Amino acid sequence: xxxxxxxxxxxxxxxxxxxxxxxxxxxxxxxxxxxxxxxxxxxxxxxxxxxxxxxxxxxxxxxxxxxxxxxxxxxxxxxxxxxxxxxxxxxxxxxxxxxxxxxxxxxxxxxxxxxxxxxxxxxxxxxxxxxxxxxxxxxxxxxxxxxxxxxxxxxxxxxxxxxxxxxxxxxxxxxxxxxxxxxxxxxxxxxxxxxxxxxxxxxxxxxxxxxxxxxxxxxxxxxxxxxxxxxxxxxxxxxxxxxxxxxxxxxxxxxxxxxxxxxxxxxxxxxxxxxxxxxxxxxxxxxxxxxxxxxxxxxxxxxxxxxxxxxxxxxxxxxxxxxxxxxxxxxxxxxxxxxxxxxxxxxxxxxxxxxxxxxxxxxxxxxxxxx
Amino acid sequence: xxxxxxxxxxxxxxxxxxxxxxxxxxxxxxxxxxxxxxxxxxxxxxxxxxxxxxxxxxxxxxxxxxxxxxxxxxxxxxxxxxxxxxxxxxxxxxxxxxxxxxxxxxxxxxxxxxxxxxxxxxxxxxxxxxxxxxxxxxxxxxxxxxxxxxxxxxxxxxxxxxxxxxxxxxxxxxxxxxxxxxxxxxxxxxxxxxxxxxxxxxxxxxxxxxxxxxxxxxxxxxxxxxxxxxxxxxxxxxxxxxxxxxxxxxxxxxxxxxxxxxxxxxxxxxxxxxxxxxxxxxxxxxxxxxxxxxxxxxxxxxxxxxxxxxxxxxxxxxxxxxxxxxxxxxxxxxxxxxxxxxx
Numbered sequence: 088x089x090x091x092x093x094x095x096x097x098x099x100x101x102x103x104x105x106x107x108x109x110x111x112x113x114x115x116x117x118x119x120x121x122x123x124x125x126x127x128x129x130x131x132x133x134x135x136x137x138x139x140x141x142x143x144x145x146x147x148x149x150x151x152x153x154x155x156x157x158x159x160x161x162x163x164x165x166x167x168x169x170x171x172x173x174x175x176x177x178x179x180x181x182x183x184x185x186x187x188x189x190x191x192x193x194x195x196x197x198x199x200x201x202x203x204x205x206x207x208x209x210x211x212x213x214x215x216x217x218x219x220x221x222x223x224x225x226x227x228x229x230x231x232x233x234x235x236x237x238x239x240x241x242x243x244x245x246x247x248x249x250x251x252x253x254x255x256x257x258x259x260x261x262x263x264x265x266x267x268x269x270x271x272x273x274x275x276x277x278x279x280x281x282x283x284x285x286x287x288x289x290x291x292x293x294x295x296x297x298x299x300x301x302x303x304x305x306x307x308x309x310x311x312x313x314x315x316x317x318x319x320x321x322x323x324x325x326x327x328x329x330x331x332x333x334x335x336x337x338x339x340x341x342x343x344x345x346x347x348x349x350x351x352x353x354x355x356x357x358x359x360x361x362x363x364x365x366x367x368x369x370x371x372x373x374x375x376x377x378x379x380x381x382x383x384x385x386x387x388x389x390x391x392x393x394x395x396x397x398x399x400x401x402x403x404x405x406x407x408x409x410x411x412x413x414x415x416x417x418x419x420x421x422x423x424x425x426x427x428x429x430x431x432x433x434x435x436x437x438x439x440x441x442x443x444x445x446x447x448x449x450x451x452x453x454x455x456x457x458x
Numbered sequence: 459x460x461x462x463x464x465x466x467x468x469x470x471x472x473x474x475x476x477x478x479x480x481x482x483x484x485x486x487x488x489x490x491x492x493x494x495x496x497x498x499x500x501x502x503x504x505x506x507x508x509x510x511x512x513x514x515x516x517x518x519x520x521x522x523x524x525x526x527x528x529x530x531x532x533x534x535x536x537x538x539x540x541x542x543x544x545x546x547x548x549x550x551x552x553x554x555x556x557x558x559x560x561x562x563x564x565x566x567x568x569x570x571x572x573x574x575x576x577x578x579x580x581x582x583x584x585x586x587x588x589x590x591x592x593x594x595x596x597x598x599x600x601x602x603x604x605x606x607x608x609x610x611x612x613x614x615x616x617x618x619x620x621x622x623x624x625x626x627x628x629x630x631x632x633x634x635x636x637x638x639x640x641x642x643x644x645x646x647x648x649x650x651x652x653x654x655x656x657x658x659x660x661x662x663x664x665x666x667x668x669x670x671x672x673x674x675x676x677x678x679x680x681x682x683x684x685x686x687x688x689x690x691x692x693x694x695x696x697x698x699x700x701x702x703x704x705x706x707x708x709x710x711x712x713x714x715x716x717x718x719x720x721x722x723x724x725x726x727x728x729x730x731x732x733x734x735x736x737x738x739x740x741x742x743x744x745x746x747x748x749x750x751x752x753x754x755x756x757x758x759x760x761x762x763x764x765x766x767x768x769x770x771x772x773x774x775x776x777x778x779x780x781x782x783x784x785x786x787x788x789x790x791x792x793x794x795x796x797x798x799x800x801x
Contacts (some may be wrong), residue, residue, distance in 0.1 A: 118799070161799075169795045178738050180793055363735060388777045399727035403735070403765065403789045406782055407798075 106419040106426070108159065113167070113202035116159050122419040124156040127201060135200055138251035139214030140326070142193050144452065152427045158416060160191065162409045163198040169405065170369050175320065178363040181401055183328075184373040186409035187387050189449025192373040195409055196324055199371055208322035208369070209310065210255045213357065216330040217378045219244045220348055221337045229338060234301055238352045239338065245299035245353060249292045249306075260286045265319060267309045273298045285309060300352045307360050314367040321368035323360055327378035331358060332397035358400065372401075411446040420451065430455045525549035537588040544583065546575045551582065579633055618649035621692075623685055640680045641688040643696060647673050650700060658719055659710075660703035721773035728769050732762065732792075761791040 108123035110116060116125070127135075132155045141149070149155045166182055173180055184192045203210055219241055232238040253260065265285040272278045273295070279288055285306065292302030314321045331348050338346045348354045361370050374392045389406050390398050412420060421437045424430035436458070444450035526549055530539070539550060548569040556566040558574045569575055607613050622642040626635035647668065652660055661668050668675050677695050679688040715726065723729055736759045768788035772781045790797055 165798055168799075169790075172796050173793065177793075178735055180795070363731075364738065386777065388779070388782055390772065390777045399731070402728050402731050402769070403792060405789050405793070405795065406786045408779075408782070 106422040107156075112205055113163075113198060114205055116164060116167070118161075118164060120159045121161060121164070122158065122413070122416040124158050124419070124423055127155045127157065129155070131201070131204070134257070135204060135210075135212075135255055136197065136214075137254055138247060139218070140193075140200065140212060141197055144449070145194065148452065152429070156423065157194055157198050157201075158191075158420065159198070160195065160409075160416065162191075162407050163195045163202075165407055166195075166199055166371060167202055173369075175367045178366050179323075179368045179370050181361060181363065181370040181372065181404040183389055183401065183404050183406050184371065184409050185387055185389050185392070185406060187411070187447065188376055189447050190409045190411055191448045192375060192409045193326055194448075196326055196371060196373055200322070200324055203322035203324075203369075204255075207259070207320070209259055209313075209319045211252065211307075211310065211321060211323045211360065212255060213248070213325040214251070215378075216325060216327040216357075219353060220330050220333075220351065221378075221380075229340070230297075231340075232300065232352050235352060238350055238355075239340070239346055240300040240352050242296045242299050245303050246293055246296045249289050249299060249302065252306075253286075253289050253293070259319070260284075260289070265309075265313055267305075268312055271301075271305050273301070279305075300356070303353065304356050307356050311360070311365040315365050317367055319367075323368065323370040325357065325361070325370075325372045327375050328361075328372040329374040329392040329394075329397060330378040332394045333379045334394075361401065412448055412451070413446075414441075417441055417446050417451070420448070424455050430458055432458060527552045536582075536585055537591065540582045542583050543579070546572075546578075546580050546582075548572065548575070578630075579627065614646070618645055620644040621689065623689075639683060639685050639688055640678065641685055641692050643677045643679075643692040645675055645696070647675055652700075652703060655706070656703040660699055661719075663699050663703060721770055723766050723770045729766075732759065732765065736762075759792075761788065764788045765792050 106122070106124055108116075108120045108125050110120060111125055111128070113125075132149075141155075162184060166184075169180070169182070184195055186192050200210060200212060230240045230242060232240045266282050267279065267285060267288060269281045270278060271288070273291070277291070277295070277298075279291060288302060288306055288309070292299045292306070310319075310321055313319050331354050334347065336346050336348055336351070338351070340346060361372065363370075374387075374389060376387050376392065379392070386392070389404075393401065418437065421430060421440070430436070440451060440454060444454050526539075530552055546569075548571070551569070553569075555569045555575065557569070557572060558567040560566045567574075607616065620643070622644065623640065624638060626638050627633055628635045647657065647660070650660070664675055664677075667677055677692050679692040679695070682688045682691060765788045768781075768785045772785050775781055787797060
């Protein structure tokens, strides 16, 4: 590894040739390390991203490169700075990551998730909202909600999310004793007492899929109460948030009636979560053009993608732009690909690729694939 | 065969006729020989009349006068040659014009007997010197251009209304062009006396025809067949819109926040969220109704005014990276977060 890096140093790259940093704790990343890749340990990676969180194309790349390496970039550092500077006693501050297609929003979110894990936050991560509302395999498991009139449940998705929550937070759930504050009665025979740990609630939701959505509601309420009482600090990360505000989903009731996002219980749960009526937490959202169908993808700016309702719900929020690679980052990425023997060819290839991919991270990755 | 000699013929041929009487029995193969001897001795019967025809073709027409072109002086007054609109007359126009389909390897057809040149309208009656003399003749009926209307601004000030129409000349048997009926009226909205409500109503009535960048209202009319009718229609439209925009209908009172053409921060949810957030910080959260929200004074909230300005610009001006950036700066100040560092 070291000799290979040294070989690269000997080449005639005038810019910074090192592209790796050995700093694996995101909390200690600072601007000296912008443009450098750091690797996440495989078991951490599994813990955080087993049920989603990294884009599919990136997962393929990690398999090829046999490591998960994320570049340290300015937006992530910006959010980390703001989190450190913010007062936890004030209501939660919401950060909205926006940017063009393929500019690195989901990966920035992944970086921040790692940071949250290391800092001991309780993580509430929704990997991709459109998965629930728009991706409909042949038969989507949907039921009418029992507790709320006229709403639709997505029990399997809810159960999957609870499992994801459990894996991400297994350390915290084991160590700390987070107790729920009130009774929850699911049916005549099933009841979760006040004072039992949250883990029990989660288990119940995973086992009894029928009540999974209501469990999520209860869970989020409890977590808010816990955060308010300073027992834990919470990190909420939602990817593709604007999908909640798009007028239509791809779901249909058995009577072929189209469902709007606000008629789905999961939507309401997470919208409640992102309100700023609780404190001691951080909310990071990404809004993506890919979360909505092609006709509505004209712009990537927040107001357009969130529609009026979404904007009013989130206002005031801190918009953070995730842009394309800078020159330094681009070269660093190219060096990384060369190191992984993904990109071969003369060194002039970099200038050409920079032009053709317009320094867009996703495009660059795609274009290196056949090379 | 014998032929009676008609003594009524001219006497000089009498003896010749006598000679010919005998010759008629001979064959036509000898006619070539006989031509030379014809005038001396016998008449020859000319069935096909070949010789007469040949003679007729050779005769020239001598009664054509020379072209007028050849009799023109170079310093003549052209206005006298072509006083009014006239079909093209090739021998009166001293120009070597060629017009028409160009066959391969040849020049285009000349002007003599050229139907194409004759079909199209020509303006040989309106050459510049002729126009000049006509203008001179008209000048005695004209007054001078006003001295003070010497700049664009003064013309706009005194004559704010513009009517634009085009005249066409068709190069076909009919010189009428259907596009000539189009009339465009242009006026600056600032020149019309409108107050806040009526400008908004006028803009909504007029719709796309208003250009916010140049503040011009452009009304085009082409639905009537003649220009005069379209002109009347355009004037009618302008007066109707103007008077309607001053009227206040009963149903206009039902205007909601969604219909507003600009974003008034005070009436909107953004103010409510800001106030809620502020009260929560101070642990004073309470439920307020709309009136109290509107009446709340945001000067207590630090950086609140900047936030209000940023949101108003964001909504009113449309979304672009610049406005988003300003919004982000304002929100960060509000929350007490560090500004974005540029690397």
